[in-house]
Amino acid sequence: MTDGDQPPLRDSRFAISIGATAGLFVLALVVGFIWLPSAQRGANGLDLWSAICRAIGLPDGNASASKPVAGRPASAVAWTTATRQKLEQGDSIGGAAIATTCNNCHGADGISTDAAIPNLAGQSAAAIYKQLEDFRSGKRYPAVMGVYVSPLSEENLIDLSAYYASLPSQKGALSEGPADTAMRRLIEVGDPLRGIAPCAACHGPVGLTPGAPGLKGQQRAYLELQLQLFKNGDRRNDISEQMRTIARQLTGEEIAMLAAYYSNVSNDVGR
Ligand code: HEC
Ligand code: HEC
Known part of the structure; x- marks a missing residue:
C-alpha cells in the first residue's frame, strides 16, 4: 500500500510545480509584452502592436505619427560643407535692403514687440537660414511666413540670415532669470x-x-x-x-x- 501511494503524491507535486512554472511564464509574457506596452503606448503615441514589437525588440511596423516617412525628410537643408560655405558668403548689406519687408513684424532692429513673433537680432545665421528655407519648402508650417519667403531666392535667404545675425542682440538688457x-x-x-x-x-x-x-x-x-x-x-x-x-x-x-x-x-x- 505504502509503496503504491508514493508515486501519485510525487506526480501531483511535480505536476503542480510544472503548472506553476508554466503559469508564471505565461503571466510574465502577458505583463512584459502586452500589459506594460499597452500601458506605455499612450505616452509615446504608439499603437498596441508597435508597443509590443518594441518590447520584443523588433522594429515597429506601424509607424507612430511623427516617424520620418521614407523619401520625405524633415528638412531639405543638410549641414554639409557646401551649406556652410554658402552661409559664409552672405551679404548683410544686401540682406538689410530685403529686410524692410520683415521689419513690420520682426522689428526694425530685429527685436519684435509682439510676444508671438520671434526676435531675430543676433540669432545664428545657420538657424535663420534653415527656418527660412523650411518655410519656403513647407517643411515648417508656413501660415504667416510663406508669403514673405516664397518670392525670395536662396541667395536672398542667405543675405537675410547674414543681416539678422549681424544685428546686436539685447546684450545685457535682461537680468538672470529665477534659478529653479x-x-x-x-x-x-x-x-x-x-x-x-x-x-x-x-x-x-x-x-x-x-x-x-x-x-x-x-x-x-x-x-x-x-x-x-x-x-x-x-x-x-x-x-x-x-x-x-x-x-x-x-x-x-x-x-x-x-x-x-x-x-x-x-x-x-x-x-
Ligand atoms: C506678418 C508678420 C511677419 C512678417 C512680415 C515676417 N515674419 Fe517672420 N515670422 C512671423 C511669425 C508669426 C513667425 C513665427 C512662426 C509662425 O508663427 O509661423 C515668424 C518666424 C520667422 C523665423 C523663424 C525664427 C525662429 O527662431 O525659428 C524667421 C527666421 C523669420 N520669421 C524671418 C523673417 C524674414 C527674413 C522676413 C522678411 C522676408 C519675415 N520673417 C517676415 C511673422 C512675420
Ligand atoms: C540634441 C540637440 C538638442 C537638444 C538636447 C535640445 N535641442 Fe532644442 N533644438 C535643437 C535643434 C537642432 C533645433 C532646430 C530645429 C529645426 O531645425 O527646426 C531646436 C529648436 C528648438 C526650439 C525652437 C526655437 C526657434 O527659434 O524656433 C526651442 C524652443 C528649443 N529647441 C528648446 C529646447 C529646450 C528647452 C531644450 C531642453 C529641454 C532643448 N531644446 C534641447 C536641438 C536640440
Whole structure:
C-alpha cells in the first residue's frame, strides 16, 4: 500500500510545480509584452502592436505619427560643407535692403514687440537660414511666413540670415532669470531616465548643434508655442527628430518654466 501511494503524491507535486512554472511564464509574457506596452503606448503615441514589437525588440511596423516617412525628410537643408560655405558668403548689406519687408513684424532692429513673433537680432545665421528655407519648402508650417519667403531666392535667404545675425542682440538688457533647481538641471544635465539631453549641450553655452537656434532672450510666448508644437508633432522640421524626441517627454509645466527662463536670461552668451 505504502509503496503504491508514493508515486501519485510525487506526480501531483511535480505536476503542480510544472503548472506553476508554466503559469508564471505565461503571466510574465502577458505583463512584459502586452500589459506594460499597452500601458506605455499612450505616452509615446504608439499603437498596441508597435508597443509590443518594441518590447520584443523588433522594429515597429506601424509607424507612430511623427516617424520620418521614407523619401520625405524633415528638412531639405543638410549641414554639409557646401551649406556652410554658402552661409559664409552672405551679404548683410544686401540682406538689410530685403529686410524692410520683415521689419513690420520682426522689428526694425530685429527685436519684435509682439510676444508671438520671434526676435531675430543676433540669432545664428545657420538657424535663420534653415527656418527660412523650411518655410519656403513647407517643411515648417508656413501660415504667416510663406508669403514673405516664397518670392525670395536662396541667395536672398542667405543675405537675410547674414543681416539678422549681424544685428546686436539685447546684450545685457535682461537680468538672470529665477534659478529653479529642477529646471536648471534639465538645462544643464538633462534627464537621462526620460531620454532628455541637456538643452545647453545643443543650444549653448556648452555646445552648439548645427542649426540649433539661440534661445536666450527669445520671446516667451514664442518659445512656449514652439515646444508645444514639437511635443504634439505639429512642427516637424527638426532633422532626426532632435527636438520632438525631447519635447514629447516634457510636461506642460516644464515647457512653461523653460520658456520663462530662456526669455528672461541675458543673451550675451550661448548664441
Ligand atoms: C506678418 C508678420 C511677419 C512678417 C512680415 C515676417 N515674419 Fe517672420 N515670422 C512671423 C511669425 C508669426 C513667425 C513665427 C512662426 C509662425 O508663427 O509661423 C515668424 C518666424 C520667422 C523665423 C523663424 C525664427 C525662429 O527662431 O525659428 C524667421 C527666421 C523669420 N520669421 C524671418 C523673417 C524674414 C527674413 C522676413 C522678411 C522676408 C519675415 N520673417 C517676415 C511673422 C512675420
Ligand atoms: C540634441 C540637440 C538638442 C537638444 C538636447 C535640445 N535641442 Fe532644442 N533644438 C535643437 C535643434 C537642432 C533645433 C532646430 C530645429 C529645426 O531645425 O527646426 C531646436 C529648436 C528648438 C526650439 C525652437 C526655437 C526657434 O527659434 O524656433 C526651442 C524652443 C528649443 N529647441 C528648446 C529646447 C529646450 C528647452 C531644450 C531642453 C529641454 C532643448 N531644446 C534641447 C536641438 C536640440
